[in-house]
Amino acid sequence: MVRRLAIPFGKEQGATLMVWLVALGITVLFLWLLSDVIWQGGQAINGAFLTQAPIKAGLEGGIAPILVSTGLVLGVCMGVSLPLGLGTALFLTEFSPQRSHQAIRLSLDILAGVPSIVFGLFGNAFFSKVLGLGFSILSGGLTLACMVLPILIRSIQVGLVNVPHEYRQAAAALGLSRLGTLKTLILPAALPGIAVGILLGIGRAIAETAALIFTSGYVDRMPTSLLDSGRVLSIHIFDLAMNIPGGEQNAYGTALVLVILLIVINTLVSWFAERFRQSKLQIL
Amino acid sequence: MTSPTLSPPSFTADHHQPPSVRVENLSLRYGRKMAFANVDAQFRAGQITALIGPSGCGKTSFLSCLNRLHELTPKAQLSGQVYLNNCDTATIPLTPLRRQVGMLFQKPNPFPLSIYRNLAFPLKEHGICDRTLIHHIIETTLTDVGLWAEVKNRLKAPALSLSGGQQQRLCLARALALKPRVLLMDEPCSALDPLSSEVIEDLILRLKGTYTILIVTHNLGQASRIADDVAFFWVQHDVGQLVEFGPAKDIFAHPKDPLTAAYVSGRRG
Numbered sequence A: 001m002v003r004r005l006a007i008p009f010g011k012e013q014g015a016t017l018m019v020w021l022v023a024l025g026i027t028v029l030f031l032w033l034l035s036d037v038i039w040q041g042g043q044a045i046n047g048a049f050l051t052q053a054p055i056k057a058g059l060e061g062g063i064a065p066i067l068v069s070t071g072l073v074l075g076v077c078m079g080v081s082l083p084l085g086l087g088t089a090l091f092l093t094e095f096s097p098q099r100s101h102q103a104i105r106l107s108l109d110i111l112a113g114v115p116s117i118v119f120g121l122f123g124n125a126f127f128s129k130v131l132g133l134g135f136s137i138l139s140g141g142l143t144l145a146c147m148v149l150p151i152l153i154r155s156i157q158v159g160l161v162n163v164p165h166e167y168r169q170a171a172a173a174l175g176l177s178r179l180g181t182l183k184t185l186i187l188p189a190a191l192p193g194i195a196v197g198i199l200l201g202i203g204r205a206i207a208e209t210a211a212l213i214f215t216s217g218y219v220d221r222m223p224t225s226l227l228d229s230g231r232v233l234s235i236h237i238f239d240l241a242m243n244i245p246g247g248e249q250n251a252y253g254t255a256l257v258l259v260i261l262l263i264v265i266n267t268l269v270s271w272f273a274e275r276f277r278q279s280k281l282q283i284l
Numbered sequence B: 001m002t003s004p005t006l007s008p009p010s011f012t013a014d015h016h017q018p019p020s021v022r023v024e025n026l027s028l029r030y031g032r033k034m035a036f037a038n039v040d041a042q043f044r045a046g047q048i049t050a051l052i053g054p055s056g057c058g059k060t061s062f063l064s065c066l067n068r069l070h071e072l073t074p075k076a077q078l079s080g081q082v083y084l085n086n087c088d089t090a091t092i093p094l095t096p097l098r099r100q101v102g103m104l105f106q107k108p109n110p111f112p113l114s115i116y117r118n119l120a121f122p123l124k125e126h127g128i129c130d131r132t133l134i135h136h137i138i139e140t141t142l143t144d145v146g147l148w149a150e151v152k153n154r155l156k157a158p159a160l161s162l163s164g165g166q167q168q169r170l171c172l173a174r175a176l177a178l179k180p181r182v183l184l185m186d187e188p189c190s191a192l193d194p195l196s197s198e199v200i201e202d203l204i205l206r207l208k209g210t211y212t213i214l215i216v217t218h219n220l221g222q223a224s225r226i227a228d229d230v231a232f233f234w235v236q237h238d239v240g241q242l243v244e245f246g247p248a249k250d251i252f253a254h255p256k257d258p259l260t261a262a263y264v265s266g267r268r269g
């Protein structure tokens, strides 16, 4: 790259330089953000921070119940949205007539763009009030599931559509059942796409604040059931940073935990998806 | 490249007689576009029929109607009838129909599974679950296509690690393992080097009599070497037509239609 810059400038080199600069800028921005969080948050994190309950609204103590609530909300969200999303995507790509797709795709894209606060209000009205779940981890998780579903469906759909047509053709010509083909060939081949969908979904769910304020609530006690209210990491960060004077330190600490959690989940999901695909398929 | 050992093919055992394939007034359209229209023909049982003609005249489309593979294309609309012996294929459920009518594609398309599973997976799907039986079928069909000696020590290796010619023979074995009675081949040698295509060509000749074979080819030499009958397609008014159909030697030596004469002598197409 350095050598290239030394060459007298042509159009080609100018464009290359621009691209490199943009890439560099984004990397720097990301590293700056990350190092800021690590620098400031690293001082807050220790064993006690992860295992203790918050004291004085989080000014002291740790985030143990908040971690648990986050896990539960995320679990409810993915547990509900993943089977629904996979089923819908499979139905759309493999079983339904092509004609209905345009309308469904359009509504999914619109839904994916709806601000999360709207989902929050809907969740509050429907899950909390109509279904009587109140402020609870369950209504929070279900609201997030609605929010994540469009993203999940669209990315799983892309993964399925990208599976080479020859597999289906070859399987059909051998008279193989659609279900068998799906299980043995299509799903494993679509797995990387499905993993991307799951990651996008988790990413959106774990960072969500607005939708959860109205549904799973603020309570920072250790939840004892899914019907308890529970505070998630992002809300804790928001509360510490905005409402508690002197809470920045622990807000950064919590943010660092959130970032680490995201990285860990990312790595795990990608790794499992790739392992599973390789154990099922032998692609060179 | 070793040519397959010429032992008597094992697939002749416990095999029914191959059926004749008859089409009546067959037409296929993709939306507004007519691929071919009004084809009437009877393909003789156990014989090799070559389908020849210029690009885009509907040969692939025609083949895909015989095992109803055109149904994978949502906008494809078929009219007319296809009969196996005297049984209308529209009345046969897809699974048994496609088991009886095997197909080989232009581009070798093994599954991204191991060599072994490429054959075992379809067998299991068709309800053959006995492991020793599966193994027996795999060994005999791979032997029939002359692949056994080459792969017997690496059955667990990815099928995609085979050469193009080997992959095509694997696909042929995959089709044969299901004991079809008709074989459709869409330019099975066109993606292969001359040696590999010679191997496939020899295989096809050995399959004659046991299967009713329809093979699309752009290679007129190949058609004259292996075919008993030849069907010549041509595009007229943007629609594929069956222009002439008859014994290979007549088509090549005394074509009745001037278009056929021009095409087989290499003047057009």
Ligand SMILES: Nc1ncnc2c1ncn2[C@@H]1O[C@H](COP(=O)(O)OP(=O)(O)OP(=O)(O)O)[C@@H](O)[C@H]1O
Pocket (backbone or CB within 6 Å): B030, B033, B034, B035, B054, B055, B056, B057, B058, B059, B060, B061, B062, B073, B240
């Ligand atoms: N899926 C499809 N959708 C729309 N039109 C199609 C489709 N498949 C084929 N056609 C059209 O139908 C006509 C016949 O195509 P087909 O592939 O059967 O020709 P072919 O004789 O096999 O040609 P080639 O020798 O190049 O393989 C062509 O005009 C093609 O454009």
Ligand SMILES: [Mg+2]
Pocket (backbone or CB within 6 Å): B059, B060, B061, B186
């Ligand atoms: Mg073709």
